[in-house]
Amino acid sequence: MTAARPWTIRTATLDDVEAFEAVRISTWKACFRGIVSDEFLDGLRLPRHRIQRCRDVIEDSEGSAVFVACAGDRFIGMGMAEQVSDASLESHIGEVRALYVHPDWQGRGVGRALLGALTMALRDRGYRAAVLWTLRDLTSTRRFYEATGWTFDGAEDTHDWHGLVHLVRYARDLTESA
Ligand SMILES: CC(C)(COP(=O)(O)OP(=O)(O)OC[C@H]1O[C@@H](n2cnc3c(N)ncnc32)[C@H](O)[C@@H]1OP(=O)(O)O)[C@@H](O)C(=O)NCCC(=O)NCCS
Numbered sequence: 001m002t003a004a005r006p007w008t009i010r011t012a013t014l015d016d017v018e019a020f021e022a023v024r025i026s027t028w029k030a031c032f033r034g035i036v037s038d039e040f041l042d043g044l045r046l047p048r049h050r051i052q053r054c055r056d057v058i059e060d061s062e063g064s065a066v067f068v069a070c071a072g073d074r075f076i077g078m079g080m081a082e083q084v085s086d087a088s089l090e091s092h093i094g095e096v097r098a099l100y101v102h103p104d105w106q107g108r109g110v111g112r113a114l115l116g117a118l119t120m121a122l123r124d125r126g127y128r129a130a131v132l133w134t135l136r137d138l139t140s141t142r143r144f145y146e147a148t149g150w151t152f153d154g155a156e157d158t159h160d161w162h163g164l165v166h167l168v169r170y171a172r173d174l175t176e177s178a
Pocket of ligand 1: 102106107113134138139143
């Protein structure tokens with residue numbers, strides 16, 4: 001008999017928004033240190049505009065999808081996907097905009113399950129391909145995406161977050177089975 005998972009994934013509601021953003025911040029602080037500057041990470045707070053943006057995405061259920069992973073009453077992960085933000089890409093392309101698993105829960109299948117839910121939701125909403133951006137130097141996360149069917153598509157970008165941070169784009173076809 002297979003043991004039941006100690007966590008579940010469900011669609012996010014407006015009541016989840018603050019916990020959702022808190023998982024994002026704690027994961028950034030724990031996992032991006034050494035790649036993103038300490039000054040930037042130590043200054044991360046829950047900004048009102050991000051909370052509002054998250055609310056807007058949750059309310060747009062036709063084009064977007066937001067999921068949370070919970071273990072009992074604890075929020076342990078979150079993911080968000082919507083239409084691609086890069087206007088040079090076609091509108092039938094979706095984008096995974098956020099995927100974070102709390103450090104205490106990484107490596108137990110939560111990220112794979114969240115990413116699977118996001119790609120399925122994008123496919124159900126009519127998107128035929130998906131992209132996502134991740135940190136160029138975050139080898140563990142790049143390996144995770146490569147293990148879950150994503151491929152580096154050659155696009156790169158930089159952000160100045162109190163120091164230059166390099167990003168790389170991954171893509172996957174949604175017309176083939178997951
Ligand atoms: C990246 C992240 C979402 C992955 O979630 P996770 O719950 O730790 O990953 P999972 O346990 O679901 O792993 C899924 C698969 O990827 C593989 N994998 C995970 N991390 C890996 C790594 N570092 N190297 C190789 N494979 C890896 C696992 O072996 C697993 O394969 P399997 O299902 O065949 O056993 C999570 O670790 C995280 O939040 N990291 C920090 C934040 C981040 O980088 N987010 C992405 C921003 S774009």
